[in-house]
Amino acid sequence: MPAPSTIPSTAAPHRSPAPPGPAAPRPATGQFARALRRNLTAHGFLIGAVLCFAVFSWYPMIREFLLAFQKTESGRTTWVGLDNFRTVANDPAFWQAWGNTLLFTVLALVLGFAVPFVAALVINEFRHAQGYLRLLVYLPVMLPPVAAVLLFKYLYDPGYGLLNELFRFLGLPEQQWLQDPDLSMLAVVIASTWMNMGGATLIYLAALQSIPGELYEAAELDGAGLLRKIWHVTIPQTRLVLSLMLLMQVIATMQVFVEPFLLTGGAGPEGSTTTVVYLIYQYAFSFNNYGAAAALGLMLLVLLAGFSAAYVKLSRAEDE
């Protein structure tokens, strides 16, 4: 599933000035009591959310680190050093899962990054039916994932599926989309792109509409054609949004789970759609090996933390 992201609005938020510092002279207890009361009220407003974060977010984060170095057998928990990491790295599925995840990410970037951008470019040129086209691309985003994914399972069916019917019509060879190890990942990516491209398309459209028209006019005076205008005006002007979306897509697609889980049962033919997150899921919920699941999770976390940090840096840059 696509993950959270921020596209900061272009309007710079007005920051209210910092509260008066303690440097102001304080006439004894009256002010202190007021400050205390103000803080108690403020913390009262905060406490509900903080408790939820503490129990369901911060504590699990710490626990993830601990679990990775522990083993629990028949109710006894012991420290095992790097054993869990060794178990995971020696699993024959380990490299396959990373390879598949990388393949999915690359394919999803080629399709899931380029297709919405091109769609936005095309939609933005029209003076008619823009609303209808926007509505269409966003429609799949609103479907429950189970409906969207199982729908694709039928479209991909080698016998009665619509896709092979289309291939027959075009005179192309029929394919065993989800049963062929060479095609299964591509099939998953196509379904995933269809389901998720709406959000990215709308964000690109918003970015395209903020490009000053004079830039295109200037480029035309220099004799630039369509492709050169895209390359020299459109892309540089939307670079920040494009890079943010790219990072967000990498973070989201590296965590892919639902699409392969529902389309191919997770592993897929010859393990061709086993992803890292599916492997984590298997360790934890099929083999009850929480230590191995946490160890693998920690590896994914470290990798994605790099991308997340870059994302935060970039979105700060845009905020300014």
Added chain:
Amino acid sequence: MSTRTLIAPARLARPRGRAAYRIVLGLVLVLFTLVFLGPLYWLASSGLKDAQEVIQTPPTLVPGTFTPENYTRAWEVMDLATLLLNTLYYAFGALAFQLVLDVAAAYSLSKLRPVLGKAVLGMMLATLMIPATVLVVPQYLTVLDVPIVERNLLDSPWAIWLPSVTNAFNIFLLKRFFDSIPKELLDAASMDGAGPLRILRSIVLPISRPILGVVSIFAVVGVWKDFLWPMLTLPDPTKQTLNVGIYSLSNGVPVNVLIAALTIASLPTLIVFLIFQRNIMSGLTAGGLKG
């Protein structure tokens, strides 16, 4: 729309340009309709076919048989009414918790500014850096045995509601909006003797309606579309969500009945989307994106 785009308006004004524009527009309209509405048409129409026609090769574009009973059967066999009500219950419960707790927290962080507020905000935003799927395992273990209160929340709606509050992104959106409310406005109310709660209710919330709408949509859609978390924490079939319930029964029912069920399951969000499309799509690009 008057914004200047890639193609010069002068070129479109010429007869040849106009013709080319019409052709491309027509082609794109057909292509997009086929790609995005086609599968949905196929879903709804296959739900009307009988058991034989639905798996026939080649498939029929217009149903030759007409068996609307599939829809009633799907409704009964898969107990869609229960699944739908469950999902509504979880989604709107999560919405209520987020609106109360996250709005209060964002208000406190933005306007009341307690000691350590910055640190708390930083720790909340730090959770955005942790991939959600990595946290699923320790979160699941936490739900099995919640610390301090020592309760098992499996199969309880709390397992959905409370973790949904840890939505740092929504808190961030709310806080950023609250930050933009002029301090003078609140100071004036404060001078008149209004307490923080009163100020929140009668000044901050009315101004913040647009962002509250965006946050609410994210909250409801988030629960509605979630799959892994409800699958793990709500194993009892009578308590499952639409997504999980249909998935777990998907192998036991005939294809045409399952397709009918998928059509029914798609309808609520599609209808809500068609009604609120303007708010949803503008909120998405104005405030940020969460899909």
